[in-house]
Amino acid sequence: MSAPVDMNCKGLVELVTDYLEGALPEAERASLEQxxxxxxxxxxxLEQMRVTIALTGMLTEDAIPADGREELLEVFRAWREQTSxx
Amino acid sequence: xxxxxxxRASDEDLRVVEALRAGDEPSFAMLVDRYRAPMLRVAxxxxxxxxxxxxxxxxxxxxxxxxxxxFEGRSSLRTWIFRILANxxxxxxxxxxxxxxxxxxxxxxxxxxAVDPDRFFPDDxxxxxxxxxxxxxxxxxxxxxxxxxxxxxxxxxxAIDALPANQREVIRLRDVLGWGSAEVCNALxxxxxxxxxxxxxxxxKVRRALEAYLGEEGPS
Numbered sequence: 001m002s003a004p005v006d007m008n009c010k011g012l013v014e015l016v017t018d019y020l021e022g023a024l025p026e027a028e029r030a031s032l033e034q035x036x037x038x039x040x041x042x043x044x045x046l047e048q049m050r051v052t053i054a055l056t057g058m059l060t061e062d063a064i065p066a067d068g069r070e071e072l073l074e075v076f077r078a079w080r081e082q083t084s085x086x
Numbered sequence: 087x088x089x090x091x092x093x094r095a096s097d098e099d100l101r102v103v104e105a106l107r108a109g110d111e112p113s114f115a116m117l118v119d120r121y122r123a124p125m126l127r128v129a130x131x132x133x134x135x136x137x138x139x140x141x142x143x144x145x146x147x148x149x150x151x152x153x154x155x156x157f158e159g160r161s162s163l164r165t166w167i168f169r170i171l172a173n174x175x176x177x178x179x180x181x182x183x184x185x186x187x188x189x190x191x192x193x194x195x196x197x198x199x200a201v202d203p204d205r206f207f208p209d210d211x212x213x214x215x216x217x218x219x220x221x222x223x224x225x226x227x228x229x230x231x232x233x234x235x236x237x238x239x240x241x242x243x244x245a246i247d248a249l250p251a252n253q254r255e256v257i258r259l260r261d262v263l264g265w266g267s268a269e270v271c272n273a274l275x276x277x278x279x280x281x282x283x284x285x286x287x288x289x290x291k292v293r294r295a296l297e298a299y300l301g302e303e304g305p306s
Contacts, residue, residue, distance in 0.1 A: 010206040010216035014199070017286035021267060023278070041218035044225075045201075051225050051233070052293040056242055056261040058234070068140055072118050072147055073111065079151040080109040 007035040012042050016049050093268050095159035095166075103157050118147070121164060124255075124263065125171050128274070131191050131251050132175035134182055142178050146171040161272055164265070168273035192252050192276045194283040200290035228300060238299065245295035249288050256281055257288035 012035060018024045019032055036042050095103070105113035122143060129139035129146075149170045157166060176188055207214045225233065232238065246254055246262075259265045259273070271281050 008216035009214075009218045010201075010203070013201045013290075014286075016200070017282055017289060021282055021285075023282060039218075041221040044222040048222055048225055048293055048297065049289065052242075052289060052296055053261055055234070055238060055296070056246075056257065056289075056292060057264060059239060059243060059246075059262045068122065068144070069115075069118060072122070072144060073115060075144060075147055076111060076114045076151065079148070080111075083109075 007031045009035075009039060009042050009045075012036075012039075013045055016046060019046075020049070020053075093162045093165065093266065093272065095157075095162055099163035100159055102163060103154060103159075106151070107154055117163075117167070121167060124258065125168070127258070128168065128171060128255055129175045131255065132172070132179040132188065138178065138182070139175075142175045143171065145178070146174040149174055162269055165269050165273045169275070172273070172275060192274065192280060192284070194252075194280060194287070195250070198287055200286065201294075222297065223301060225300065233300070238296070241295050241299045242292055245292045246288070249291060253284045253288035253291075256284040257292070260285055261289070 012032060015024060015028065015032060019029065024032065036046060102113050102117065106117075125143045125146065126136075126139055129142040130136060133139050133142055146167070150167055153166075153170065157163075161169075179188065205219055207217050207219050209215050211217070246257060249257065255274075256270060259270045260267065265273075267278060267281060267285075270276075271278055274281075276284075
């Protein structure tokens with residue numbers, strides 16, 4: 001086993017994405033969770049990050065102009081003409 | 087990284103591909119509506135103008151249709167579509183003889199701290215080295231109508247629009263459109279580590295924008 005990883009607030013904020021992505025090595029994950037359990041600031045930070053991700057998920061795609069759409073459907077129809085056994 | 091978990095085509099993907107092969111236009115229109123906007127943005131990362139990017143997207147759809155018979159479901163349909171798009175865009179970008187090499191398109195660049203370093207005590211602080219100097223606020227006390235309000239979402243949109251293009255596209259695919267990390271890596275042909283760095287920086291900036299906005303006026 002690797003030695004316990006020294007964890008501090010300034011370092012933790014840089015590991016939050018790796019943590020949420022499940023990409024942290026076991027020793028680091030354990031030490032991060034231990035730090036979180038005793039640190040009000042870092043728990044609030046992690047919670048803010050979770051809220052940020054959830055709110056970002058509420059955005060919708062920007063509308064894009066409709067004109068290119070019909071051209072693409074034309075492309076499809078032309079392709080269908082070519083490929084269908086006639 | 088070479089050991090990405092493979093994301094195979096879903097049953098729905100296979101059904102859509104079957105329908106396309108059979109010439110079903112509504113299935114094609116559905117894909118176009120779903121992916122045209124993100125495709126256009128990714129294409130714009132490789133070519134010079136919006137007009138060229140639109141041509142690239144159109145060429146990519148032609149490539150998708152021509153390649154349908156070869157689609158074996160070894161990746162998700164959208165991953166496959168975006169790979170065709172990226173290759174089409176790169177070929178077109180090469181022809182344009184653009185000055186920036188493609189390898190730099192997804193490069194993370196210099197380190198940038200997720201949080202303003204002034205928010206922490208210095209490394210040699212006797213009591214709390216590298217600890218929070220001012221704690222982040224708890225957002226669970228914020229009334230829902232403010233937290234979920236249109237203005238909050240506008241701030242997020244602005245923050246995302248202000249990001250460097252590669253961070254912006256990664257956070258859009260991951261957090262706006264909800265793609266998984268393996269899919270994004272495969273579609274954009276970037277490593278898991280690279281993707282995580284871009285996502286980390288993007289999310290950190292969106293959080294900072296939210297913190298600035300939500301901290302503007304206390305819960306009144």
